[in-house]
Amino acid sequence: MAKFRDSELDAPSVLDAAPARPAPPAARGDIDETATQDRSIGDIIRELRNLSAEQVESVLAYQREHGVRFGEAAVALKLVTTDDVMYALAQQFHYPYAPEENRKDCPELVALNQPFGVQAEAFRALRSQVIMRVWAEHAPRKALAVISADHGDGKTFFAANLAVSLAQLGGGRTLLVDANLRGPRQHEVFGLDNHSGLSGILSGRADKDVIQPVAGVPGLFVLGAGTTPPNPLELVERPAFGLLMRELAAKFDHVVVDTPAARSGADASVISARCGAAIVVARKDESRVAALQDLMASLDGTAVRLAGVVVNEL
Numbered sequence: 001m002a003k004f005r006d007s008e009l010d011a012p013s014v015l016d017a018a019p020a021r022p023a024p025p026a027a028r029g030d031i032d033e034t035a036t037q038d039r040s041i042g043d044i045i046r047e048l049r050n051l052s053a054e055q056v057e058s059v060l061a062y063q064r065e066h067g068v069r070f071g072e073a074a075v076a077l078k079l080v081t082t083d084d085v086m087y088a089l090a091q092q093f094h095y096p097y098a099p100e101e102n103r104k105d106c107p108e109l110v111a112l113n114q115p116f117g118v119q120a121e122a123f124r125a126l127r128s129q130v131i132m133r134v135w136a137e138h139a140p141r142k143a144l145a146v147i148s149a150d151h152g153d154g155k156t157f158f159a160a161n162l163a164v165s166l167a168q169l170g171g172g173r174t175l176l177v178d179a180n181l182r183g184p185r186q187h188e189v190f191g192l193d194n195h196s197g198l199s200g201i202l203s204g205r206a207d208k209d210v211i212q213p214v215a216g217v218p219g220l221f222v223l224g225a226g227t228t229p230p231n232p233l234e235l236v237e238r239p240a241f242g243l244l245m246r247e248l249a250a251k252f253d254h255v256v257v258d259t260p261a262a263r264s265g266a267d268a269s270v271i272s273a274r275c276g277a278a279i280v281v282a283r284k285d286e287s288r289v290a291a292l293q294d295l296m297a298s299l300d301g302t303a304v305r306l307a308g309v310v311v312n313e314l
Helices: 041-048 053-066 070-076 082-092 118-134 155-167 186-190 198-202 232-237 239-251 267-275 289-297
Strands: 002-005 143-147 174-178 211-213 220-223 254-258 276-283 305-312
Touching (some): 041 070, 041 082, 053 070, 070 082, 118 276, 143 239, 143 267, 155 174, 174 186, 198 239, 232 267, 239 267
Parallel strands (some): 174 254, 276 305
């Protein structure tokens, strides 16, 4: 899917808006996810699909006869799906897992829609690298800007899936900010309302509750771009944007910020400086070395922590 390269390589070698901390809601049915630690998979599945005593007995009989696990037996008898079993396992291991009916109808969200696939595993590996480089313990709190030189490099794809994988760590809160005020898409990716958002906050006319939770992914929130403004660069250059980023970084465990392509203007560099950290996305066989050099040079002389370069192979 993607490869991570260290930012220390030479350039030619690399191609008050936050919600309170609520208890995570149950993602499926009426199961209390906080009470599943000591429960068996069979109990979770039985409650999940409201299996009758007769159905449970048939599963147990199949289990004894074939020497398989309860979940395998229930799937074989077509009383539950494989997705139900994975959901039950996720509850036992406290792994935020969106069930099939709560997944977003967007092929780009591989970390959510295919949580045990190869691409999702690649994002988990990238997540580990980013956490060590940007959000290490005792390090100053920063937001992470996702930047690239050109359109179509995969910034939105990367930012969305990184945010999902961070939320899947559990026990914390992740905010995805769509600061691409020229061509925002995160609201489309997650199927959220975009009538108000970042542009409204920066222009002083934002509505309440502009930070929206993502259904089925406890701990994940999105601050959309809002109405596309005529002056996007001026908005992110205002002191209010830097203040907002510092406030959000203090209130959330992880803040990931989507940005416009550097080709569109200086937005990406300005946003990176306000965030304090950045990661570059390049597309294999598409990104130009000169354009990437220019992008990285635009960060020279700033306090931005460049976490690395991700080569998007899709």
